[in-house]
Amino acid sequence: MTGNRFRGVALAGAGALLVPLALVAAAPMAQAGPVAEPFGPACSTLPASGEGSASGMADDPVATAASNNPELSTLVTAVKKAGLVDTLNNAENITVFAPTNDAFEKIPKADLDKILNDKDQLTDLLTYHVVDEKVTIDQLPDGSFKTLQGGELTTSGSGDSFKVNDSATIVCGDITTKNATVQLIDTVLMPKS
Numbered sequence: 514m515t516g517n518r519f520r521g522v523a524l525a526g527a528g529a530l531l532v533p534l535a536l537v538a539a540a541p542m543a544q545a546g547p548v549a550e551p552f553g554p555a556c557s558t559l560p561a562s563g564e565g566s567a568s569g570m571a572d573d574p575v576a577t578a579a580s581n582n583p584e585l586s587t588l589v590t591a592v593k594k595a596g597l598v599d600t601l602n603n604a605e606n607i608t609v610f611a612p613t614n615d616a617f618e619k620i621p622k623a624d625l626d627k628i629l630n631d632k633d634q635l636t637d638l639l640t641y642h643v644v645d646e647k648v649t650i651d652q653l654p655d656g657s658f659k660t661l662q663g664g665e666l667t668t669s670g671s672g673d674s675f676k677v678n679d680s681a682t683i684v685c686g687d688i689t690t691k692n693a694t695v696q697l698i699d700t701v702l703m704p705k706s
Contacts, residue, residue, distance in 0.1 A: 552650060552673040555613070555684035555697060558584065567688050574602035575609055575693035584697065587617040595635045601643070601693075608648040608658075608694045610666065610677055612701045613684065620701060637662055641704040647694045650675075650687050664704045678702055 551559075551567045560566045564573070564581035572578075576598045579585040588611055592598055601609070617625060628634055640662035648658060648668075653675045656668035668683075669676050675683045681700035688695040 551685055551688050553683055553685040553697070555584070555699075559685065559688075570695070571689050571691065573691055575604075575607070575690045575695065576601040578690040579609075579611060579695070584613045585611055587614045588612055591617075591629060591635060591639060594629055595632060595639050597636065597639055603692075604643075604645075605692055606645075606647045607661075607692065608644040608646065608696060610642045610644070610681070610683075610696045610698050610702065612642065612681075613697055613699060616681070616699050616701050637704060638701070641666075641702055648696070649694060653683070653686070660704075662704055666702065 556567065559582070560569070563569050564578075565583055570578035570582065573581065576589070576592055579592070580589045592601065601607070620628075628638060641660050641664050643661045644658040644666065645661060646658070648656065650673070653668045654671055656666075658666045658668070660666055666677055667679070669679070670683075673686075675686065677683065677696070677698055681698040681702055683696045684699050685697040688697070
């Protein structure tokens with residue numbers, strides 16, 4: 514009799530455990546939030562497919578993804594000269610306000626050459642373009658973000674038209690890489706001395 518009572522209690526206990534498990538299994542799984550779509554007029558200049566495209570960049574860490582994007586070749590050269598490739602590729606949940614080649618062309622050649630040949634100044638400049646959090650379109654209308662360099666970037670705007678520090682325009686934003694969000698900008702940001 515004791516064995517039957519024990520077996521009955523055990524079966525009832527197992528049933529009580531299985532019902533919640535079955536309910537959990539039947540419940541819809543939480544879906545990851547939608548990936549933000551890139552925005553801005555220069556997004557149409559990105560390759561339509563492959564490594565340098567917005568979807569292709571999502572597969573690689575940020576410095577590698579940038580190296581596959583033809584609009585960022587000057588930035589990639591600068592990142593390599595500063596020795597920041599591994600730092601950027603190994604960082605998690607960062608945002609890079611990435612100056613395009615056209616942005617670097619706005620700097621007089623002699624000044625750009627001087628910056629590119631001074632590793633400390635170059636590192637200071639490049640880390641001023643990196644924020645230690647993922648910044649998306651929802652945060653851009655009135656944002657303030659501390660950079661890895663220690664300075665502060667501000668963003669303003671609405672819709673799909675945003676400025677950084679009132680000087681650079683985000684020309685293609687919310688590009689997702691494996692470890693970062695990339696905001697392409699049309700002007701190199703200069704940290705305050």
